[in-house]
Amino acid sequence: MKKTFLLFSTLLALLTLAGISGAAEKKAGAINQAKGLRELTLFFANDVRGETEPCG
Amino acid sequence: MGGLPKKAQQLLDLREKKTGVLALDSGALLFKEEKIPPEQVLQLTATAQGIVSAYNKMSFAAVGVARQDLAAGLPFLLSLQQKSAFPWLSANLVSRTQGKPYFKPHTLLNMAGMNIAVVGLTSNHGPDALLTEKDNAVILPWEEVLPREIALLKGRADLLILLSSFPAAINKRIAEKYPEIHLILQGGNIPGNLPPKQINNTLITQVEQQGKFVGILDVRWNTQAKKWEDPGPENLLLEKKNELDRLDWQIGRYRKQGEPRLVFKDQLEVLAAYEAMLGQRERLEQELVSLTAAQNAKNLGQARLSSFSNRFEVMRKELPDNPAVLAIVQATTSEVNRLGKLAAKDRAVNSLAQNKAIFPDNYTGSAACQSCHTQQFKKWLTTRHALAYGTLEGKGQQFNAQCLPCHVTGAFGQSGEVVLNLANDLRQVGCETCHGPSRQHALRPQSGKPSQPTRETCLRCHTGDHDNNFIFPEAFARLGCGGS
Numbered sequence: 001m002k003k004t005f006l007l008f009s010t011l012l013a014l015l016t017l018a019g020i021s022g023a024a025e026k027k028a029g030a031i032n033q034a035k036g037l038r039e040l041t042l043f044f045a046n047d048v049r050g051e052t053e054p055c056g
Numbered sequence: 057m058g059g060l061p062k063k064a065q066q067l068l069d070l071r072e073k074k075t076g077v078l079a080l081d082s083g084a085l086l087f088k089e090e091k092i093p094p095e096q097v098l099q100l101t102a103t104a105q106g107i108v109s110a111y112n113k114m115s116f117a118a119v120g121v122a123r124q125d126l127a128a129g130l131p132f133l134l135s136l137q138q139k140s141a142f143p144w145l146s147a148n149l150v151s152r153t154q155g156k157p158y159f160k161p162h163t164l165l166n167m168a169g170m171n172i173a174v175v176g177l178t179s180n181h182g183p184d185a186l187l188t189e190k191d192n193a194v195i196l197p198w199e200e201v202l203p204r205e206i207a208l209l210k211g212r213a214d215l216l217i218l219l220s221s222f223p224a225a226i227n228k229r230i231a232e233k234y235p236e237i238h239l240i241l242q243g244g245n246i247p248g249n250l251p252p253k254q255i256n257n258t259l260i261t262q263v264e265q266q267g268k269f270v271g272i273l274d275v276r277w278n279t280q281a282k283k284w285e286d287p288g289p290e291n292l293l294l295e296k297k298n299e300l301d302r303l304d305w306q307i308g309r310y311r312k313q314g315e316p317r318l319v320f321k322d323q324l325e326v327l328a329a330y331e332a333m334l335g336q337r338e339r340l341e342q343e344l345v346s347l348t349a350a351q352n353a354k355n356l357g358q359a360r361l362s363s364f365s366n367r368f369e370v371m372r373k374e375l376p377d378n379p380a381v382l383a384i385v386q387a388t389t390s391e392v393n394r395l396g397k398l399a400a401k402d403r404a405v406n407s408l409a410q411n412k413a414i415f416p417d418n419y420t421g422s423a424a425c426q427s428c429h430t431q432q433f434k435k436w437l438t439t440r441h442a443l444a445y446g447t448l449e450g451k452g453q454q455f456n457a458q459c460l461p462c463h464v465t466g467a468f469g470q471s472g473e474v475v476l477n478l479a480n481d482l483r484q485v486g487c488e489t490c491h492g493p494s495r496q497h498a499l500r501p502q503s504g505k506p507s508q509p510t511r512e513t514c515l516r517c518h519t520g521d522h523d524n525n526f527i528f529p530e531a532f533a534r535l536g537c538g539g540s
Contacts, residue, residue, distance in 0.1 A: 036280050037362075038214070040168040042273040043067050043079045044241050046263045 060110045060385055061377035063270055066369065067114055068378060070272070076168030079114060082219040082243030083122030083178075084265070086136075090186055092127045095472035096457050098395045101128050104136065106388025110381045112141040118163050120176040120219030121146035122243050123186055130191040134158065145176025145219055147205050148196040158193060161205055164212065170279050173213035175205050175237075179222045179244070198222065198230060206236050214279040217241065224250075224260075231258035238282065239273075249368040251294040257283055261366065269368040278362045285361035293347045294366060300340050305370070307333055309527065326530045389453065396455025400476040413479035418493035419466040421481030425494070428501065429487075432537045439535060441485035462517035465489045490514075490537070 071077045086104035111119065121144050125133055137144050137159065147161035162175040180195035187193045209216055216236055220227050221243040231240060235257035242250070242262035249269055250262040263271035310316045310330045320326040415421065426433040436442055444463040448454045454463075460475050461467040465486040467475045488494050490513055491506035511528040518526035 036278055038168045038170045038275075038277045038279055039074075039076060040170075040172075040215070040275045040277060041070065041074050041077045042217075042239075042241075042271070042275065043070060043077055044261075044263060044271040044273065045063065045079075045081045046084065046241075046243050046265050046271075 059268070059371040060107070061379075061382035062371050062375040064110065064114045064378035064381035065376050066270065066371075078165070078167055078172065079116045080174065080217070080219060080241055081111070081116060081119040082241045082262075083120035083176075083221045084124040084243050085111070085119055085122070086133075087124045087127035090123050090127050090182060093472060095399065097128060098399070099392045099457060101132060102391050102395060103388060104128065104132075105139070106384055106391075108136055108140050109384045109388075112139075113378075113380050113384065116142040117165060118143050118145050118174045118176070118219065120144075120221055120241075120243060121149060121159055121178045122221035123179055123182050126186055130158065130187060130193055145174060146178045147175055148180070148198060148201045149178045149193060150196060152192045152194045161201070162209060164209075168277075170214035170277065171212060172215045172217065173209040174217045174219060175202075175209070177202070177218060177220045177222060179220075179226075181223060181226075198226065202230065202234060206234055210236055214282065215239070215275075215277055219243070224262075227260055228255060231255035231260055234258070238277075238284070239275075241271075249298060251298055251368075252364060252366050254284055259284065259364065263368060268371055270371065271366065271368055273364055273366045275364045276362060281361055283361055285363050293344070293351055296340060296344050296347060298368065300337070300344065301368075301370075303333060303337050303340065307337065310530075320530070323530065323533055326527065326533070329527075329529075389451075389456075393452050393455050396457060396476065399472070400455055414474050414477045415479050415482065415495070416466050416470050416474050418495045419482060419488050420493070420495040420498045421479060422465070422484070422486035422488070423481050424498040425487045432487075435536050436487065441489070441535075444485040445483040466493065468516060485517075487537075 067077070067079055086107060087100060092100050119140075119142055121133070125144075133144070143160045143163045145161065145163060146159040147157060149159060150157050159176070162173055165172045165174065177198055178195050180197060187195070206216070216238050218230070218237050218240045220230070220240055222230070223244065224242060227240050227242050231237065232255055237258050240258060240260045242260055244262075244265070249264050249271070250260070252259040252261040252273065261271060261273065263269050307330070310320075310326075310333075313319045316327065316330045320330065422433065422436070440447075445454065448456070448459055448463045453459045455476065457472045457475055463483075463485065464475070464478055465482040465484065465488050467478065467482075482488075488506070490509035494506045496503050497506050509532070514526065514528060514531065517523075518531070
């Protein structure tokens with residue numbers, strides 16, 4: 001019973017922390033938007049030909 | 057390999073973490089060369105279709121048209137464009153008679169609260185034979201099209217990106233002439249990753265060509281000023297970080313078989329190379345400490361202009377695969393193999409291929425070496441070279457003409473017809489792969505000795521995309537074929 005409670009509490013704490021961290025990231029983004037700064041992430045690739053040929 | 061499903065999963069994870077993720081490719085997406093052998097057209101175009109399906113799933117925003125993308129002909133790319141959920145961009149591939157572009161010259165996107173314009177340029181550096189008379193197409197010099205595109209987009213876009221397959225020197229000239237272009241994503245064949253370099257108000261960057269990495273560029277863009285802050289020591293810092301990553305990768309390779317000082321204690325050359333790398337690593341770490349301190353001091357005192365941070369992510373084997381893209385890749389490879397099998401069957405009925413056991417040129421097969429070089433033959437049987445064809449069979453790729461040359465003997469420079477109909481005794485990486493064709497030597501041993509392999513012999517297959525950081529002296533010693 002004690003163990004289950006401990007496990008539950010740990011999970012709850014982890015979930016709360018993750019939520020706070022996500023919210024903090026979004027808040028930082030909003031502040032930057034207000035300053036006229038826009039945040040963009042570019043994901044770029046070059047020549048992926050051959051990647052569908054897993055020869056071994 | 058099989059990097060596409062990993063790339064897709066990484067992109068998905070990034071999109072879950074961040075808003076405003078823009079996926080772009082500067083081209084050379086479909087084919088490796090500008091010309092493809094006629095007998096491989098079916099297999100390679102099937103692969104190209106698979107790649108486009110995967111990119112559709114990954115929601116790429118735009119792909120540039122590079123010369124290699126035209127290898128199966130302009131009509132093929134135009135038909136593939138119909139199946140692409142993203143625009144193919146080229147402002148300078150136009151109709152010869154009407155001057156009208158065959159692809160969209162640019163695309164305008166609204167993302168992260170700003171207007172982003174992406175322009176495509178196709179390199180006109182290369183053989184004229186790329187386009188046929190029937191195509192009625194020409195690739196114009198960049199000077200003829202860029203002024204118009206920039207004038208059109210300047211007032212409409214907060215951020216202007218160019219996807220260019222021109223050589224690096226041309227992209228540098230473009231950056232010098234047009235500071236209105238804020239970022240050039242360069243495609244093409246340069247080895248290694250190129251961290252962003254700032255030229256006037258343009259960043260130029262490129263990710264390594266072989267799909268081993270993806271580039272991730274986080275941009276904080278001031279839409280009023282539209283100017284990058286002075287990069288100061290940042291470029292150098294990035295270069296040093298990348299150098300350290302590469303070095304760690306190489307050191308990891310040496311450590312794969314255990315502690316190198318023990319594993320290579322009898323191979324002084326290999327050990328010396330390892331020790332040199334450790335020394336280099338230590339020096340790099342010290343440099344990074346002082347560069348980071350300088351960067352931190354600079355960040356404290358600077359006003360917020362536009363800035364960026366960049367990283368190149370290695371597509372490591374242990375990264376998870378995206379199930380949807382993995383299914384596309386598997387269906388594509390299965391189709392490619394089916395087409396190869398059909399082609400092999402067709403060839404078997406024509407007169408040239410009646411003799412199914414083809415020994416090209418002066419090749420004889422490893423069995424002929426066995427009687428005189430018994431010890432070497434026994435050793436070879438324990439290596440992965442002896443199982444190379446089996447590896448392909450295991451993956452259902454034994455009819456894939458692109459894969460075969462590195463899994464059999466004597467296939468380099470041969471037609472698809474020969475490669476698909478090699479004698480059984482050549483269906484592994486046998487003695488003659490390293491020592492050259494030796495039929496004469498097998499018949500008359502005193503007539504001349506086969507050659508010794510060099511680093512270049514191995515690098516035909518142990519290339520960066522197949523075997524990153526291949527160590528020649530170590531591999532040569534491990535094979536242990538030395539002696540008579």
